[in-house]
Amino acid sequence: ETERQAGMCDAPSRDEATEDKKTLIKHIHDLRVTPEVVQLLARVQVPPPAPSDDGDVLHSVLVLGLNPAFAKLLQFGSSLHKGGVNRASHMTESIGGKGQNFTKAAHYYSNNNEHIKQRLHIILAQFLGGSTGSFVQSHMDGLGPHKVEQLTVTTSSPTRTCITCMTPGGEATEIIEPQAAVLDMEVDAMRDGLRGLLHGGGGSGRVKISLRGLAICGTCPPGVSTLMYKEAAEGKPHGCVLLVDSFKDIASLLSTGKVDVLKINTAELTQLMGADPAASMAPILRQALQQHPVANICVTDGPHRAYCISRSADLPPHLTPVFCYTLPPLPRDVVNPIGAGDTCSAITLMKMTEGEDIVAAFRWGLAAASASCMQLVPAEFNMLDMEAIFHLIQCELVPDDGATFTEKV
Numbered sequence: 560e561t562e563r564q565a566g567m568c569d570a571p572s573r574d575e576a577t578e579d580k581k582t583l584i585k586h587i588h589d590l591r592v593t594p595e596v597v598q599l600l601a602r603v604q605v606p607p608p609a610p611s612d613d614g615d616v617l618h619s620v621l622v623l624g625l626n627p628a629f630a631k632l633l634q635f636g637s638s639l640h641k642g643g644v645n646r647a648s649h650m651t652e653s654i655g656g657k658g659q660n661f662t663k664a665a666h667y668y669s670n671n672n673e674h675i676k677q678r679l680h681i682i683l684a685q686f687l688g689g690s691t692g693s694f695v696q697s698h699m700d701g702l703g704p705h706k707v708e709q710l711t712v713t714t715s716s717p718t719r720t721c722i723t724c725m726t727p728g729g730e731a732t733e734i735i736e737p738q739a740a741v742l743d744m745e746v747d748a749m750r751d752g753l754r755g756l757l758h759g760g761g762g763s764g765r766v767k768i769s770l771r772g773l774a775i776c777g778t779c780p781p782g783v784s785t786l787m788y789k790e791a792a793e794g795k796p797h798g799c800v801l802l803v804d805s806f807k808d809i810a811s812l813l814s815t816g817k818v819d820v821l822k823i824n825t826a827e828l829t830q831l832m833g834a835d836p837a838a839s840m841a842p843i844l845r846q847a848l849q850q851h852p853v854a855n856i857c858v859t860d861g862p863h864r865a866y867c868i869s870r871s872a873d874l875p876p877h878l879t880p881v882f883c884y885t886l887p888p889l890p891r892d893v894v895n896p897i898g899a900g901d902t903c904s905a906i907t908l909m910k911m912t913e914g915e916d917i918v919a920a921f922r923w924g925l926a927a928a929s930a931s932c933m934q935l936v937p938a939e940f941n942m943l944d945m946e947a948i949f950h951l952i953q954c955e956l957v958p959d960d961g962a963t964f965t966e967k968v
Contacts, residue, residue, distance in 0.1 A: 619680045619708075620665060620772035620912065621756055623791060624658015625749070626738065626780045628721040629691035632895070632935065635726050645724070653936050654695045655721040657777035657804060658683065660901035660938035662699065664927065665774075666707050668909050671942050679771055679912060684710040684753060686741055686780060689717025710756065712749045714741055729893030729932070740782035750787060757794035770799045771912040774904065778807050785812060792817040800911045804904040806831045816852040820917065822904045822924075825860040841881040841957045844868040849876035855917045857907065859900055859925070862886055866957070867921050880956050882918055884925055887951035890944075891933045898937025903928035905938070906945075922952050 633647035654663075662683045669679050687695055695718060699707050716739035724732040759768050773795055775788050785808045792815045795801050802820040803812065806827040812818065829836045832850070834843045840858065847856055848868055858866045865884040870876070907924030911917065923945070930944035931937070 616767050616769045617680055618677055618769050618771055619682050620774065620908065621682045621684065621753075621770055622658050622662050622665070622774045622776060623753075623788070624656050624662060624683055624685050624776050625783060625787070626656055626777050627659050627685050627687060627692075627695050628655030628719050628735065629694050630655035630721045630723065630937075632723050632725060634935075635724060638726050638730075639724060639732060647724075651935065652694070654698045655937070656685075656695075657901050657904075658685065658774070659695065659699065660898040661774055661776050661804070661905045662707055663702065663938040664898075664902040664905035664931070664940070665909055666702050666705075667939070668906055668927070668942075670703075670705055678705070679909070680705070680708060682708040682710060682756065682768075684749065684756075685712075686714050686745065686749065686783075687711050687718050688714035691720055692718035710749075710752045712745050712752065714739075714745050716740075723895070723897055725895055725935075729896060731895060731897050733897070738780045741780050742782065746783055746787070749783075750790070753787070753791055754794065757791065757796065759796065770796050772908050773799050773801045774908055775801070775803045775805060775812070776901065776904070777805055785809060788812045789815060800908060802904060802908040802911075804901065813851040813853055818851075818853040820855045820857060820907065820911070821847075821851070821853045822857040822859075822900075822907060822921075824900060825858055828856075828858050840864075840866050841868075841959075844881050845876050845879055848879060857917070857921045857924075859903060859928070861896065861899075862929075865921070865925055867918060869917050883955055883957045884922060885953040885955075886925060886929060887948060887953075889929060889933060890947070893932045894935050895937060896932045899928040899931050902931040902938050902940060918954065922954055923949055925952055 630653045632651040632653060634649040635645060636648050639645050662681055666681045669681065683699060687693070692714070696709065696711060699709055719736040719738040721736070722734040724734070756768060757770070773791065775791060779785050779787065788805070788809065789811045792801060792812055795817050800819045801817055802822060803809065803818050804822050806823045813821065823831070825840065826836070828834070828843060828847065832843055832847055844856055844858065844866060845868065848870060853870070855867065855869045865886070867882045867884070868879055871879050903924035905924070906927040907920045910920035910923045915923070926949035927940050927945045929948045930940035933944065934940060
């Protein structure tokens with residue numbers, strides 16, 4: 560445009576101008592979005608370049624993985640010796656963070672499920688910085704066959720590193736670096752990006768975004784208020800399934816009444832409710848359903864029993880039935896249990912976007928989580944393993960033993 564005004568070239572035709580704009584948008588999409596870029600381009604949103612399945616709409620799942628990590632998996636031939644030298648036999652570099660693991664599992668499922676009627680595109684929102692952040696970005700870019708769309712805001716501070724020490728028997732010890740605070744300018748850039756996606760923007764030309772699922776994963780990094788989670792929930796489009804896999808400072812998020820699934824583990828649930836950890840799970844779940852306006856609550860406990868409660872229009876919370884899932888022994892040894900909970904959340908949400916009810920969807924999530932424990936890298940699993948384990952999981956109603964909710968003393 561500058562050259563045209565200076566008389567150095569002719570004005571482009573409408574078609575040429577359109578192509579130039581598409582090229583510019585593509586370059587913007589390929590870059591990580593810094594706050595400066597967002598401000599310079601009048602906060603133009605990141606458009607997914609892939610065409611939609613029906614030519615008009617990009618059916619998607621948006622994942623808020625705001626607290627990512629660069630991960631190192633260290634394998635040891637024996638137990639760790641506290642106060643001594645521990646030499647690893649193998650090292651694997653990967654990515655960490657609940658939202659990133661969720662994205663990997665959901666993306667793999669969407670691209671490898673032969674029975675899925677409509678493949679959903681996965682959009683990951685994240686803060687990344689430094690060389691560790693570049694690794695996470697490249698790793699997510701490398702997931703195939705279809706690219707994960709990334710709304711990445713570049714931070715002035717590097718992304719934290721998480722070191723997982725694996726010892727024989729599948730025991731995992733995690734060492735996590737502290738994350739520096741995200742700057743206000745960077746928070747504003749993310750908020751604007753999310754607002755565009757939640758309102759169906761982010762597309763170029765005739766491509767629009769239709770969110771079928773929304774996942775809020777993990778804690779917010781320092782400098783980011785959980786108000787961002789609440790805003791995302793309030794902006795959830797009609798017909799979009801919202802799953803929350805987080806438990807710290809989420810009271811305002813749950814109070815929106817927009818949460819379809821709260822998926823946490825037993826320790827997190829008892830902490831959230833201030834309950835006695837030794838108490839029966841059914842009354843704690845019923846009390847949680849009474850205190851918080853969520854539709855469904857799913858609770859995991861590693862290889863032990865899992866539970867699910869679903870709000871009923873016909874029954875009060877204290878009479879709502881609770882489902883119990885008994886997991887089968889794995890066909891192979893546990894290699895790495897890290898990321899199993901994130902895998903469970905991902906597949907539960909993906910199944911719900913396909914129309915599965917929560918009881919069946921959670922059963923599929925548990926099956927995928929179990930299958931992922933037999934893999935070294937978190938959030939990776941075999942579809943055949945998942946299907947085989949699904950049919951071995953027992954699901955039954957918890958009998959009413961008259962137990963009541965007991966607060967932790």
